[in-house]
Amino acid sequence: MRIGIDVGGTKIAAGLVSESGRVITRKKVKTEVRKGYPSVRDQIHRLVRALFSEAGNRAGNIERIGIACAGQIDQRTHTILFSPNLNWSNVPLKHDIEAATGIETFVENDVNAGTYGEWKFGFHGESSNVVGIFIGTGIGGGLILNGRLFRGSLGVGGELGHITLNPHGYLCNCGNRGCFEAYCGGSYIVSRVKERLARGYRGKLWDIVEGRVDGLHTGHIEEAYLSGDDLCTEVWREVVEYLGAALQSIANLLNPELIIFSGGVVAGAKRLIDDARLVMERRAMQASIAGLKIERARLGDDATLLGAAFVMDE
Amino acid sequence: MRIGIDVGGTKIAAGLVSESGRVITRKKVKTEVRKGYPSVRDQIHRLVRALFSEAGNRAGNIERIGIACAGQIDQRTHTILFSPNLNWSNVPLKHDIEAATGIETFVENDVNAGTYGEWKFGFHGESSNVVGIFIGTGIGGGLILNGRLFRGSLGVGGELGHITLNPHGYLCNCGNRGCFEAYCGGSYIVSRVKERLARGYRGKLWDIVEGRVDGLHTGHIEEAYLSGDDLCTEVWREVVEYLGAALQSIANLLNPELIIFSGGVVAGAKRLIDDARLVMERRAMQASIAGLKIERARLGDDATLLGAAFVMDE
Numbered sequence: 288m289r290i291g292i293d294v295g296g297t298k299i300a301a302g303l304v305s306e307s308g309r310v311i312t313r314k315k316v317k318t319e320v321r322k323g324y325p326s327v328r329d330q331i332h333r334l335v336r337a338l339f340s341e342a343g344n345r346a347g348n349i350e351r352i353g354i355a356c357a358g359q360i361d362q363r364t365h366t367i368l369f370s371p372n373l374n375w376s377n378v379p380l381k382h383d384i385e386a387a388t389g390i391e392t393f394v395e396n397d398v399n400a401g402t403y404g405e406w407k408f409g410f411h412g413e414s415s416n417v418v419g420i421f422i423g424t425g426i427g428g429g430l431i432l433n434g435r436l437f438r439g440s441l442g443v444g445g446e447l448g449h450i451t452l453n454p455h456g457y458l459c460n461c462g463n464r465g466c467f468e469a470y471c472g473g474s475y476i477v478s479r480v481k482e483r484l485a486r487g488y489r490g491k492l493w494d495i496v497e498g499r500v501d502g503l504h505t506g507h508i509e510e511a512y513l514s515g516d517d518l519c520t521e522v523w524r525e526v527v528e529y530l531g532a533a534l535q536s537i538a539n540l541l542n543p544e545l546i547i548f549s550g551g552v553v554a555g556a557k558r559l560i561d562d563a564r565l566v567m568e569r570r571a572m573q574a575s576i577a578g579l580k581i582e583r584a585r586l587g588d589d590a591t592l593l594g595a596a597f598v599m600d601e
Numbered sequence: 602m603r604i605g606i607d608v609g610g611t612k613i614a615a616g617l618v619s620e621s622g623r624v625i626t627r628k629k630v631k632t633e634v635r636k637g638y639p640s641v642r643d644q645i646h647r648l649v650r651a652l653f654s655e656a657g658n659r660a661g662n663i664e665r666i667g668i669a670c671a672g673q674i675d676q677r678t679h680t681i682l683f684s685p686n687l688n689w690s691n692v693p694l695k696h697d698i699e700a701a702t703g704i705e706t707f708v709e710n711d712v713n714a715g716t717y718g719e720w721k722f723g724f725h726g727e728s729s730n731v732v733g734i735f736i737g738t739g740i741g742g743g744l745i746l747n748g749r750l751f752r753g754s755l756g757v758g759g760e761l762g763h764i765t766l767n768p769h770g771y772l773c774n775c776g777n778r779g780c781f782e783a784y785c786g787g788s789y790i791v792s793r794v795k796e797r798l799a800r801g802y803r804g805k806l807w808d809i810v811e812g813r814v815d816g817l818h819t820g821h822i823e824e825a826y827l828s829g830d831d832l833c834t835e836v837w838r839e840v841v842e843y844l845g846a847a848l849q850s851i852a853n854l855l856n857p858e859l860i861i862f863s864g865g866v867v868a869g870a871k872r873l874i875d876d877a878r879l880v881m882e883r884r885a886m887q888a889s890i891a892g893l894k895i896e897r898a899r900l901g902d903d904a905t906l907l908g909a910a911f912v913m914d915e
Contacts, residue, residue: 359886359888368888369888414754415754416753416754416758428854430854432746432747432751433746433747433749433751435747437746437747437855438856439730439855439856439857439889440728440730440857440858440892441856441888441889441891441892442856443856443886443888444730444854444855444856444889445854445856446853446854446886446889449850449854449886450849450854451766451846451849451850451884452766452767452768453766453767454766454767454842454846454884461886462884463849463885464884465846528768529768531768532765532768532779533765535764535765535777536764536765536850539760540742540758540759540760540761540763540764540854541751541753541758542753542754542755542756542757542759542760543753543754570768570776570777570778571777572673572757572760572775574675574682574683574755574757575753575755575757575758575760578754
């Protein structure tokens, strides 16, 4: 048995996982981000101990702990270099959890873990070249290349959200201009629309959200676009064009067999992937996309937890 | 011993190569592109026979022939799907050379072969994650990932010249808009400058080429930029910005340890790589470029020939 833990900016999900990839028990707590790293580390430790109790006399069989969290992880030193969601810099999570539990612990980037989990358990390891694209507030990526998780030299590869799609484009939180994330990440799309509403734009979108701008999300924007709202049509077309260009770049560069989409924006928007696929097909070299499958993730939240528990076997 | 062959649009270079990667004998002929595939195939066969004669009684030791050529090669069927330089579609080169020589033959994309050759013999296999960028009239790429040449699912991966850097940008020969190649490929840069000269632009560039527009190349454009020519300053800055954005995208996505530049545009332009590196450093995530080395190719024309001869060992 293993323990898999998904440390997000709002919640920590932990699970006891069988060697065959079944989640036996789940635990969830709200992440105490504001209390800082020591507090979150202790939360993780408490979840591990709770799962130990659940495991009862099988607890001795827990041989590995895998933890997934957002950010860049130096796989040579096992240090989390930077995690914007958790507000961490250079934290030794692996070392601390190992010291507290005595169990071998592995820390992995959350989208890497999620992509690995989906590939291994959602898609049963089919295809050797797989790209995971997570579109939530931001955009993350995970790469399975030649049948293995690809991490790059320092372990920080796969930052798909931060490829440049327009050097003079929108400012990204990473500091660059024109990142894929700055065009297609949920929080960026929503803030562009909110800005226009603040400047007085009205239309079908206004009716759809009933003037409650605070709760606006990308699902509303797609709905308004489908109803012919001018602003949302303009915004949606831009998102689709840039998402399609990102897919084309990935296809031409990596020639994958499978692209797996996940994240809130993808879950909330019905036509986004299909529309972007058409853009990709228009832009990409034909041989690069021959046989390419584009699918939605199948495992939901369990993907990251399962991936965290198994990715150290790589 | 092996035979390595580099089939280009203007010349075919062939060599007898030792198992340690030394080129023992070289042969070169002009490519009879206009006469079509059968004629070029026969040229290749004649070069192989000539190298056999050179090898004398060691000819029996030639166990493998490797051929590099531009274009997309389906590694499952060993067919050259499309080669724009050679004007080939769906040609069975591997099969034909094997039938004519009785020797196992392997066909590889020329930039993949060149990257592999540089990595293996120019850089002695150092680093496990290496990106080769060839900038000539167009732009090609080769990827060494986790210590192996990466080809993607069908074998057509690594088309680095055709990642999108601006969805509404310059038209590329591949049909897409805003490809890296359309911004930074030599023939595209030159044709943009020529167009402005045809529309009447004069300046220091005009003096540098002494009014002989036909022979204009990117070296002239860099020279004119360094002399303060307005047009070339504008063009050069755009090239540097887009090349830097491409480097940033590669670094964030693949986190390589080494990027190797080759090709006529790079050889002819002294400051291009250094200037683009500064743009990359401004745009990329710090962890993604920590320790990244950017180097020029070391082997010249031999890289592709050597790569062709050895890449089948992969």
